[in-house]
Amino acid sequence: MPDNTTSDIAVLGENQYGKAEVRLVRIERETPRHEITDFNVSSQLRGDLDAIHTDGDNAHCVATDSQKNTVYSLARDGVGTPEEFALRLGEHFTSSYDWISGGRWEIEKYSWVRIPTGTGEHDHSFVRSGTEVRTAVVQRDGDDVFVVAGLQDLTVLKSTASEFVGFTRDKYTTLAEATDRILATDVKARWRYTRTDLDFDAVFDDVRRLMLEQFATQHSYALQQTLYQMGIAVLEAHPEIAEIKFSMPNKHHFLVDLSPFGQDNPNVVFFAADRPYGLIEATVHRRDATPEPRAWASVTGFC
Numbered sequence: 001m002p003d004n005t006t007s008d009i010a011v012l013g014e015n016q017y018g019k020a021e022v023r024l025v026r027i028e029r030e031t032p033r034h035e036i037t038d039f040n041v042s043s044q045l046r047g048d049l050d051a052i053h054t055d056g057d058n059a060h061c062v063a064t065d066s067q068k069n070t071v072y073s074l075a076r077d078g079v080g081t082p083e084e085f086a087l088r089l090g091e092h093f094t095s096s097y098d099w100i101s102g103g104r105w106e107i108e109k110y111s112w113v114r115i116p117t118g119t120g121e122h123d124h125s126f127v128r129s130g131t132e133v134r135t136a137v138v139q140r141d142g143d144d145v146f147v148v149a150g151l152q153d154l155t156v157l158k159s160t161a162s163e164f165v166g167f168t169r170d171k172y173t174t175l176a177e178a179t180d181r182i183l184a185t186d187v188k189a190r191w192r193y194t195r196t197d198l199d200f201d202a203v204f205d206d207v208r209r210l211m212l213e214q215f216a217t218q219h220s221y222a223l224q225q226t227l228y229q230m231g232i233a234v235l236e237a238h239p240e241i242a243e244i245k246f247s248m249p250n251k252h253h254f255l256v257d258l259s260p261f262g263q264d265n266p267n268v269v270f271f272a273a274d275r276p277y278g279l280i281e282a283t284v285h286r287r288d289a290t291p292e293p294r295a296w297a298s299v300t301g302f303c
């Protein structure tokens, strides 16, 4: 055993460890019409892990390789929704090792749809449906379990019914007021459930539907206001959601000056800039929500 590593000035603080981004594809092949589930799973364990760091004593180390193997082994019996599989992983690790008191299990779900053919949708050939990713994070701290669902890279654009006027003007202001502009963003959102006994697929589908409906149907005075309307719609329809966080880039579309070519440009030709972009972030929560920072530990990229 190596000597204790001690320091007069430094001490071990919070820590967690595990295997990140375990790529898991599961095929249901009971019938000729196969189903595909495509997950990216990250497992992080917390607990009595000090000696691994301070003494090089690995007795309590569930190797990250073993965590990866566990993901595949548990998937043999089926995975269900990302939230359900993450809950199962959390239950497994905390009940199997008495020094593991908690952790964080995150799953990204990639969507595939059946390839359309002349005779209908194909039974076992699929095409990735865009870049959108569904996310789920389960955290356990002793007996406390937190479930945060979400999505990212849901790219949306509206070609009118968006304006941006009335903002502060000073010596740094060059932006013209826009009474009719393109509004575009990649929605990244995460929402915290207050229960674990949910039809996670059904709630996810409805939250996504509500966000898209608000984006489409509400006149926008700023991306901030559109974000807030999306959040309110979700909380009003879903009592099982305590709060929702958004991080949304404002993907600017600038009108191109065609006058050098003797042409007008009545809001038809745009330069789609990729950077810099505005970055709009906010949390919308129930008035009576109890803050749960443990649910958001290591969930980065939101305010």
Ligand SMILES: O=c1[nH]c(=O)c2[nH]c(=O)[nH]c2[nH]1
Pocket: 164, 175, 221, 222, 223, 224, 250, 278
């Ligand atoms: O919806 C917007 N919000 C802003 O805060 C902002 N700032 C900016 O330059 N354009 C926009 N658009």
